[in-house]
Amino acid sequence: xxxxxxxxxxxxxxxxxxxxxxxxxxxxxxxxxxxxxxxxxxxxxxxxxxxxxxxxxxxxxxxxxxxxxxxxxxxxxxxxxxxxxxxxxxxxxxxxxxxxxxxxxxxxxxxxxxxxxxxxxxxxxxxxxxxxxxxxxxxxxxxxxxxxxxxxxxxxxxxxxxxxxxxxxxxxxxxxxxxxxxxxxxxxxxxxxxxxxxxxxxxxxxxxxxxxxxxxxxxxxxxxxxxxxxxxxxxxxxxxxxxxxxxxxxxxxxxxxxxxxxxxxxxxxxxxxxxxxxxxxxxxxxxxxxxxxxxxxxxxxxxxxxxxxxxxxxxxxxxxxxxxxxx
Amino acid sequence: xxxxxxxxxxxxxxxxxxxxxxxxxxxxxxxxxxxxxxxxxxxxxxxxxxxxxxxxxxxxxxxxxxxxxxxxxxxxxxxxxxxxxxxxxxxxxxxxxxxxxxxxxxxxxxxxxxxxxxxxxxx
Numbered sequence: 001x002x003x004x005x006x007x008x009x010x011x012x013x014x015x016x017x018x019x020x021x022x023x024x025x026x027x028x029x030x031x032x033x034x035x036x037x038x039x040x041x042x043x044x045x046x047x048x049x050x051x052x053x054x055x056x057x058x059x060x061x062x063x064x065x066x067x068x069x070x071x072x073x074x075x076x077x078x079x080x081x082x083x084x085x086x087x088x089x090x091x092x093x094x095x096x097x098x099x100x101x102x103x104x105x106x107x108x109x110x111x112x113x114x115x116x117x118x119x120x121x122x123x124x125x126x127x128x129x130x131x132x133x134x135x136x137x138x139x140x141x142x143x144x145x146x147x148x149x150x151x152x153x154x155x156x157x158x159x160x161x162x163x164x165x166x167x168x169x170x171x172x173x174x175x176x177x178x179x180x181x182x183x184x185x186x187x188x189x190x191x192x193x194x195x196x197x198x199x200x201x202x203x204x205x206x207x208x209x210x211x212x213x214x215x216x217x218x219x220x221x222x223x224x225x226x227x228x229x230x231x232x233x234x235x236x237x238x239x240x241x242x243x244x245x246x247x248x249x250x251x252x253x254x255x256x257x258x259x260x261x262x263x264x265x266x267x268x269x270x271x272x273x274x275x276x277x278x279x280x281x282x283x284x285x286x287x288x289x290x291x292x293x294x295x296x297x298x299x300x301x302x303x304x305x306x307x308x309x310x311x312x313x314x315x316x317x318x319x320x321x322x323x324x325x326x327x
Numbered sequence: 328x329x330x331x332x333x334x335x336x337x338x339x340x341x342x343x344x345x346x347x348x349x350x351x352x353x354x355x356x357x358x359x360x361x362x363x364x365x366x367x368x369x370x371x372x373x374x375x376x377x378x379x380x381x382x383x384x385x386x387x388x389x390x391x392x393x394x395x396x397x398x399x400x401x402x403x404x405x406x407x408x409x410x411x412x413x414x415x416x417x418x419x420x421x422x423x424x425x426x427x428x429x430x431x432x433x434x435x436x437x438x439x440x441x442x443x444x445x446x447x448x449x450x
Contacts, residue, residue, distance in 0.1 A: 102383075105412040109433040110341045116437040117349075145434045152414070 097155045101148045108148065112141045150288040154271065157295050164211065164299055166324045168204035171212075171249065172197055175237055178216045182224060190229050193220075196236040202249055206324040211296045215304075218289040219253040219316050225282050227257035227313070246321040248302065254315035259308045268306065269294045293318075300324065330356040331449055332375040336366040336392060337410070338384050342433075346379065349438050350445070363387025367395050370402050377449055379441075382411035382422065390425060397426040406448050410441065 117123050119134035126134075179195055186193040216235075223233040236252045260268055264275040272287040279285075297304040297318045304318035333355045337343040340361075347357045358373055360366035363384040370378065370392075378396065382389030389409065396402045406428045411418070414432035422430050429444055436444075 102412040105414075105432070105434040106339045106342060109436075110339070110345065112434060113342075113345055113438045116439065117345075120439075148434070149414075 094155055097151055101152045101155070104148050105145075108141060108145050112138065112145065115141055147286040147288075150286040150292070153292055154288050157292060164208045166206045166208060166300075169207055169209045169212075171205050171207070171251075171320070172202065172237060174209065174213060175216065175235060175251070178213060178220065179235060181217065182220050185221075186224055186233065189224060189227070189231070191224055191227055192232045193224075194232070194234045196234060198237065198239045200239070202237070202239050203322065205249065205320055205322050207300060207320060208296075212300070212320070215293040215296050215318070216251070216253075218293050222289065222316075223253050223255035223257065223314075225285075226278060227255040231256040231313075240319065241322065244319060244321075246301065246319075247323070248319040248321045250317055250319050252315050252317040254309065254313060256311070256313040259312060259314045260306065262308075265306075265308075269304070330354060331377070332356045332358065332373060333377045333379055333445065334358045334360060334366065334370060334373060334375040335379045336360045336363070336384065336389065337379070337381045338362060339381075346438060346441065349442060353442055353446070355445075363389065363392045366392045370396055370405070371399060374401065375405060377445060378405055378407045379445070380407055380409050380427075382409060382413050382418070390421060393422065393425045393427060408441075408444060408448065410436075 114123075115134050115138035118126065119131050119138055121131065175195055175197075179193060182193060220233065220235065227233060233253065233255045236250075236254070238250045238252075240250045241247045258277050258281060260275050261277055264273075267273045268275060269290050271291040273291075274285055274287040294304050297320075301321050301324065302319045304316065306314055306316045308314055331354075333350055335343055335347055335350075335357060337346070337359070338361055343359055343361070347359055351357050358369065358375065360369050364387050366378075366380070366384075367387065380389050380392060384392070389411065393407060393409075396405065396407065403426075407426065409422045409427045409430045410433060411422075411430070412433050413419075414430075414435070419430045428448060431441060431444065
């Protein structure tokens with residue numbers, strides 16, 4: 001009875017509920033809290049581990065980057081040094097070529113004079129055989145002089161010393177004049193030298209007269225040199241203003257000569273390069289003429305190229321824009 | 328008739344003696360100078376009819392000799408033929424601007440060419 005009363009009483013006593021509910025709540029929440037705390041700690045530890053791993057990873061990447069940077073820096077340094085060295089080598093080479101070629105001219109002049117005087121019998125009476133030998137000596141000396149002069153031209157081109165003086169000039173007259181220079185050389189080999197011009201005269205063209213003359217001389221000289229007797233060399237001037245973007249004329253020098261071997265076609269404009277058959281036909285060239293020609297034409301914003309003709313022989317052509325942009 | 332007088336300014340002994348001999352044979356009176364300074368000293372004293380001048384000389388160079396000749400009232404009208412190793416356009420222009428009558432690049436000319444050139448100027 002008492003017990004049931006007590007029980008009853010407890011249940012009917014509001015304070016009991018309050019206490020019980022509080023206990024239950026405290027128990028419930030502290031459980032939750034503990035559980036939460038545990039997972040939070042776990043989470044934090046995981047996070048910390050992750051961070052540590054990430055930091056380690058980053059440090060590793062950083063180190064790699066540093067090494068790579070150092071590598072790059074030292075490579076950059078090496079390249080800069082190599083470049084400087086190349087530059088000074090180039091300068092040394094240029095100076096060497098310039099000094100030696102200039103200095104060569106004095107003794108070459110002396111040799112040339114002596115051969116010339118001896119060949120003409122001005123140093124005393126000599127036999128015909130002796131004269132012939134002296135003439136051969138003179139020819140060889142002149143070849144050396146040509147090479148020396150070509151080397152100087154190349155040297156000045158590479159140093160960009162060459163001042164181009166663009167002035168409107170009569171290209172068709174220039175072609176006629178240049179052709180005149182070669183008439184006796186062509187006659188000696190019985191080569192027919194012809195000039196074809198458009199019916200309507202072309203206007204004056206902005207150019208460096210002497211440089212363009214040098215190019216035309218070189219092309220005609222080559223054409224005659226590499227064409228056997230009874231051959232033909234044709235110089236053609238054509239108005240290509242309607243067919244070219246820049247409004248240009250075209251000059252072609254075509255011959256019936258030995259042509260250019262297909263193995264050599266890519267190198268024909270390179271410095272010092274001479275095609276195999278050219279060396280056989282003319283052992284004493286410098287391999288600089290076409291290199292110089294290309295440089296001059298490119299400085300005129302033109303293009304130079306060649307084709308082997310199906311019928312035999314080669315044709316070198318170049319374009320010259322009518323006008324040069326004012327710099 | 329008095330012989331015409333030519334001063335040869337050239338430091339290369341062989342070229343100098345060859346050209347001197349050749350020009351003497353042609354009937355000219357020849358005086359030689361082997362460097363720039365002696366040329367500058369000799370020319371106003373000798374007052375030649377023509378000066379045959381190398382450009383690359385020991386000490387005072389040919390450009391300077393040319394300048395001095397042209398700056399002197401007495402000598403400025405004497406024709407000057409430059410004969411040099413140099414031959415780049417700017418060298419030729421420089422010499423001509425300084426008053427050279429002609430510019431011959433060594434090795435490109437024979438002695439006969441040189442004589443012909445001199446004769447033409449002294450005609």
